[in-house]
Amino acid sequence: MSQPLRLGIAGLGTVGAGVVKIIQQQATLLTMRTGREITISAISARTRKKDRGVDLSGYGWEDDPVALARRDDVDVYVELMGGSNGPAKASIQAALDAGKDVVTANKALLALHGQMLAEKAEAAGSVIRYEAAVAGGIPVIKALAEGLAGNKISRVMGVMNGTCNYILTRMEATGQGYNALFDEANKLGYLEADPNLDVGGIDAGHKLSLLSALAFGTQVDFDGVELEGIQRIALEDIRQAADMGYRIKLLGVAQMTDRGLEQRMSPCLVPANSPLGQLEGGTNMVVIEGDSVGQIVLRGAGAGEGPTASAVLGDICDIARGYRYPVFGQPATSLVAAQRAQSVLAAPYYIRLSLRDKPGALAKIASILGEAGVSIHRMRQYDHVNDIAPVLLVTHKTTRAELDVALTGIEKTDVVTEAPVALRIETV
Amino acid sequence: MSQPLRLGIAGLGTVGAGVVKIIQQQATLLTMRTGREITISAISARTRKKDRGVDLSGYGWEDDPVALARRDDVDVYVELMGGSNGPAKASIQAALDAGKDVVTANKALLALHGQMLAEKAEAAGSVIRYEAAVAGGIPVIKALAEGLAGNKISRVMGVMNGTCNYILTRMEATGQGYNALFDEANKLGYLEADPNLDVGGIDAGHKLSLLSALAFGTQVDFDGVELEGIQRIALEDIRQAADMGYRIKLLGVAQMTDRGLEQRMSPCLVPANSPLGQLEGGTNMVVIEGDSVGQIVLRGAGAGEGPTASAVLGDICDIARGYRYPVFGQPATSLVAAQRAQSVLAAPYYIRLSLRDKPGALAKIASILGEAGVSIHRMRQYDHVNDIAPVLLVTHKTTRAELDVALTGIEKTDVVTEAPVALRIETV
Incomplete structure (x- = not known):
C-alpha cells in the first residue's frame, strides 16, 4: 500500500x-x-x-x-x-x-486566470483538477479531456446554470412572471450573493469558457463569450415559444468555425421534445460533438452538496491513483489564443417588440428588417394595451450581424417602447 | 517528450x-x-x-x-x-x-473470463481497458470507475443493444411485426453472426455484467444476469404499452439490494416520456445512481466505426498519459463473489395471454393469479379470432417469484395456447 x-x-x-x-x-x-x-x-x-x-x-x-x-x-x-x-x-x-x-470547484477563478494558473502548475509539475467547476456531478471535464481525447471536437453545448433553468421552467409551470420566480429562487437560496452571476449568464459563461479551452485547445477566453442573461424573458416569450413547440433555455454553445471560435451563452429557443428542451429545474445537460463519436449527451444534477462533492472526490481519486495531465488537456504553452468569431452561423430568431399605437409603426419595423436583410417567417400582432401592442416575429435564418443592424435600427425609431427581445432558435 | x-x-x-x-x-x-x-x-x-x-x-x-x-x-x-x-x-x-x-472492445470475453484476466493483468502489472466494450462511444466505464469513484453506487440501468432498440422502435414506427423488422435489421448488417447474441439479450447482458462488477465491487457474474430476449414482443404489446403511456425497451438493471446483487436484462415497459423511453434506433443510454451524485444519464451512439474507435482511443490516450488502475476499479483479489438476488423488488407487470374460447377460461386465469398473490390492476379481453382471444393484464406490484408461480400455473392449464408474455413495468 x-x-x-x-x-x-x-x-x-x-x-x-x-x-x-x-x-x-x-x-x-x-x-x-x-x-x-x-x-x-x-x-x-x-x-x-x-x-x-x-x-x-x-x-x-x-x-x-x-x-x-x-x-x-x-x-x-x-x-x-x-x-x-x-x-x-x-x-x-x-x-x-x-x-x-x-x-x-472554482469556475470564476479558472475562467479569468486559467491560463496563468495552468502555466504555473505545469512549471511546478503540479496538476489542477476542476471537475466540480462545471455542471456539478456530471463528469463532463473527464469525458471531454479523457474519454473523447481521440476526437476533434466540433461543438459543445449545454444548460449549465440550474438557477436559471429553475426560474424558466417554473415560469412555464406556474404562469408567474420572471420577478416572482426570481424572488422565489432567492428565498430558496438558489442565487449567488451577486444574483447577476446566475441570471446574467456569467456563471454559465465561466463554465462554457473552460469547456471551450478543453475542447478546442485554445486559451480560456471568458471575455470572448457573448453573454446574455435571462432577465428580460417574459411569460409571453415562454408561452409563444411553447406554442411553436419550443422551450426557452439559457444555452451555452461553443463551436470552432472556419472564422474562429464562437462562444455564446444566451437564452435560446430549443425544441420542446429535444433532450435540452426537456430539462427541468436544476438539472444540467452538456452535449459534446466529436468527429468520431458523434453526439454524446450527459445529464445530471448541476449543483448541491452531494453532486458537487462527488465531482471533487472523482478528482481526488484520480490524483490518488497517479493520474496527471495538463490543466486544459494539453500543455498550457501549446494552447493558442482563440480567434473570436461572432455568430457567423445563421439561425432563425424569435423577436418580441413593444409597438406604439401609431400609424405606419409596423410598416416601419418591417422595412428596417428588410433593409438589414432579415426576412420574416411569421409575425403576430396583438391588441394594444395602454397604447402598446406586443409584436412577435420569427425570422428566416439570419446572421447575428444582420440581426443586430436591424435591432439597432428598430431601437432608434420612435415606434417601440423598449429594446426588442431577440432569442436565437437552435435546432439542436 | x-x-x-x-x-x-x-x-x-x-x-x-x-x-x-x-x-x-x-x-x-x-x-x-x-x-x-x-x-x-x-x-x-x-x-x-x-x-x-x-x-x-x-x-x-x-x-x-x-x-x-x-x-x-x-x-x-x-x-x-x-x-x-x-x-x-x-x-x-x-x-x-x-x-x-x-x-x-470484447464484452463477451470479459463477461465470461473477466476475473481470470483481471487477476492475470494485476499479477503482471498490466492494465486492461475496455471502454469500447460497453455502450459504444459513451465514456461510461470512465464515468463509473473514475468520475464517480467517490460514490457508493446503488443502481445502474441501461439500454445497451442498439439492434434491439432499432427493431422495437421500428415496430412502433412502421406497424410491422417482429419478424419483418428482424429481417430488415439483418439486411442492414445490424445483427451479430449469431443473432441470438443481440435479440436474446446476451450481448447486452455481457455489458451489464461488466458494469455491475465496476459499480459494486463484485466479480463479473454474467451467469447471474436474468436474461430475456425481445423475440416474443408482438406489435400488440407495443401498441398496448403506447396506449398506457409506455414504450418497450430491452432494459438492463443491476442493483445492490439487501439480499444481494440483482442483474436483469429483459424487455420492460418504461414511461414514454422518460429519457429511456425516448431513445430511438441505435442510440444507447446508461443511467447511474450513486449516493452522492444522485442520477447521471449518459447518451450516445452505441455502435459503429467512429463511436467505438473513439472509445478505444480514449483508453489508449489514458495509457499513453500513464493512467493505471485495476481492471474492475479495485484489486481483482478484493472483488467479492456476487450473491445473486432474483428480483426481490416488486413491480407491476404487463401480461399478454392467448386465451382459448372456452367457458370459464378467464375465471381460471383470474383464480390462478389470485392464488399466487398477484392482484390485477386492469384487464382487457379482445374478440376471439380463430377461437383465440388476446387478454391483456396489468398487475399491481408483485414479486417475480409470485408472478412466476402464476405464469407457470397458467401455462399448465388448457385455456392458453402459448406461454404468457410478461413484461416488467419500470418507473424509471
Missing part, C-alpha cells in the same frame, strides 16, 4: 462539508478504489465554530488558506471557497508554488 | 480500421494531448489482402494475433477481433504474460 494522500481543504460550506463527509464515511471504499488511504491533514474556513454536521476535531486548523496550502502535511490543496480573486487565487498560487496538486 | 507508445492492433474490421484512421489522421492532436507519439508497430487480421480504406503498408504484419501480442515493439495490444474464446482470449493472455497493456 502506498503512502496516504493528504488533503488540505479550504472552505467548509455545503460542498466542503460534503467532501469531508464522503472521506469519512467512504474511507474503505476510497482506499479500495485508489490503493491509498485518503486523509485530511488540516482545514480552513471563515469561522471555526459552526456546526457543519461533521466531526472536524481530528484535523489541523488554519485561519489563513494560504498557510493551509503551504503545509508540509498537505499533498493536495482542495479549494472550495470560491471567488475569482482574493484568498482563493492567493492560496492556489501558494499551493502551486509549494509543488502541491490542486482540486477546485 | 517521452518515448512513443507502440500499438499492435489485432482485428481490422470497421472498428479496427477506424482506430488506424484516427491514429493516422489525428497524430498531432493525440501527441499534443498525451505528450507522446502514438504509433502502430504491427497489425493482424484474418485476411491480409483486402481494401480497408486505410494505408497499412507501414506496419508489420502477423498472421497470428498471439505473435502480435508478444512482439517486442508492442507496448499495448489492441484486441478488436471479438469472440469469447479462441484467438482473442489466447492473444490477450499472451499479451499479459509478456507484460503488455491491453485495450479491447
Whole structure:
C-alpha cells in the first residue's frame, strides 16, 4: 500500500462539508478504489465554530488558506471557497508554488486566470483538477479531456446554470412572471450573493469558457463569450415559444468555425421534445460533438452538496491513483489564443417588440428588417394595451450581424417602447 | 517528450480500421494531448489482402494475433477481433504474460473470463481497458470507475443493444411485426453472426455484467444476469404499452439490494416520456445512481466505426498519459463473489395471454393469479379470432417469484395456447 494522500481543504460550506463527509464515511471504499488511504491533514474556513454536521476535531486548523496550502502535511490543496480573486487565487498560487496538486470547484477563478494558473502548475509539475467547476456531478471535464481525447471536437453545448433553468421552467409551470420566480429562487437560496452571476449568464459563461479551452485547445477566453442573461424573458416569450413547440433555455454553445471560435451563452429557443428542451429545474445537460463519436449527451444534477462533492472526490481519486495531465488537456504553452468569431452561423430568431399605437409603426419595423436583410417567417400582432401592442416575429435564418443592424435600427425609431427581445432558435 | 507508445492492433474490421484512421489522421492532436507519439508497430487480421480504406503498408504484419501480442515493439495490444474464446482470449493472455497493456472492445470475453484476466493483468502489472466494450462511444466505464469513484453506487440501468432498440422502435414506427423488422435489421448488417447474441439479450447482458462488477465491487457474474430476449414482443404489446403511456425497451438493471446483487436484462415497459423511453434506433443510454451524485444519464451512439474507435482511443490516450488502475476499479483479489438476488423488488407487470374460447377460461386465469398473490390492476379481453382471444393484464406490484408461480400455473392449464408474455413495468 502506498503512502496516504493528504488533503488540505479550504472552505467548509455545503460542498466542503460534503467532501469531508464522503472521506469519512467512504474511507474503505476510497482506499479500495485508489490503493491509498485518503486523509485530511488540516482545514480552513471563515469561522471555526459552526456546526457543519461533521466531526472536524481530528484535523489541523488554519485561519489563513494560504498557510493551509503551504503545509508540509498537505499533498493536495482542495479549494472550495470560491471567488475569482482574493484568498482563493492567493492560496492556489501558494499551493502551486509549494509543488502541491490542486482540486477546485472554482469556475470564476479558472475562467479569468486559467491560463496563468495552468502555466504555473505545469512549471511546478503540479496538476489542477476542476471537475466540480462545471455542471456539478456530471463528469463532463473527464469525458471531454479523457474519454473523447481521440476526437476533434466540433461543438459543445449545454444548460449549465440550474438557477436559471429553475426560474424558466417554473415560469412555464406556474404562469408567474420572471420577478416572482426570481424572488422565489432567492428565498430558496438558489442565487449567488451577486444574483447577476446566475441570471446574467456569467456563471454559465465561466463554465462554457473552460469547456471551450478543453475542447478546442485554445486559451480560456471568458471575455470572448457573448453573454446574455435571462432577465428580460417574459411569460409571453415562454408561452409563444411553447406554442411553436419550443422551450426557452439559457444555452451555452461553443463551436470552432472556419472564422474562429464562437462562444455564446444566451437564452435560446430549443425544441420542446429535444433532450435540452426537456430539462427541468436544476438539472444540467452538456452535449459534446466529436468527429468520431458523434453526439454524446450527459445529464445530471448541476449543483448541491452531494453532486458537487462527488465531482471533487472523482478528482481526488484520480490524483490518488497517479493520474496527471495538463490543466486544459494539453500543455498550457501549446494552447493558442482563440480567434473570436461572432455568430457567423445563421439561425432563425424569435423577436418580441413593444409597438406604439401609431400609424405606419409596423410598416416601419418591417422595412428596417428588410433593409438589414432579415426576412420574416411569421409575425403576430396583438391588441394594444395602454397604447402598446406586443409584436412577435420569427425570422428566416439570419446572421447575428444582420440581426443586430436591424435591432439597432428598430431601437432608434420612435415606434417601440423598449429594446426588442431577440432569442436565437437552435435546432439542436 | 517521452518515448512513443507502440500499438499492435489485432482485428481490422470497421472498428479496427477506424482506430488506424484516427491514429493516422489525428497524430498531432493525440501527441499534443498525451505528450507522446502514438504509433502502430504491427497489425493482424484474418485476411491480409483486402481494401480497408486505410494505408497499412507501414506496419508489420502477423498472421497470428498471439505473435502480435508478444512482439517486442508492442507496448499495448489492441484486441478488436471479438469472440469469447479462441484467438482473442489466447492473444490477450499472451499479451499479459509478456507484460503488455491491453485495450479491447470484447464484452463477451470479459463477461465470461473477466476475473481470470483481471487477476492475470494485476499479477503482471498490466492494465486492461475496455471502454469500447460497453455502450459504444459513451465514456461510461470512465464515468463509473473514475468520475464517480467517490460514490457508493446503488443502481445502474441501461439500454445497451442498439439492434434491439432499432427493431422495437421500428415496430412502433412502421406497424410491422417482429419478424419483418428482424429481417430488415439483418439486411442492414445490424445483427451479430449469431443473432441470438443481440435479440436474446446476451450481448447486452455481457455489458451489464461488466458494469455491475465496476459499480459494486463484485466479480463479473454474467451467469447471474436474468436474461430475456425481445423475440416474443408482438406489435400488440407495443401498441398496448403506447396506449398506457409506455414504450418497450430491452432494459438492463443491476442493483445492490439487501439480499444481494440483482442483474436483469429483459424487455420492460418504461414511461414514454422518460429519457429511456425516448431513445430511438441505435442510440444507447446508461443511467447511474450513486449516493452522492444522485442520477447521471449518459447518451450516445452505441455502435459503429467512429463511436467505438473513439472509445478505444480514449483508453489508449489514458495509457499513453500513464493512467493505471485495476481492471474492475479495485484489486481483482478484493472483488467479492456476487450473491445473486432474483428480483426481490416488486413491480407491476404487463401480461399478454392467448386465451382459448372456452367457458370459464378467464375465471381460471383470474383464480390462478389470485392464488399466487398477484392482484390485477386492469384487464382487457379482445374478440376471439380463430377461437383465440388476446387478454391483456396489468398487475399491481408483485414479486417475480409470485408472478412466476402464476405464469407457470397458467401455462399448465388448457385455456392458453402459448406461454404468457410478461413484461416488467419500470418507473424509471
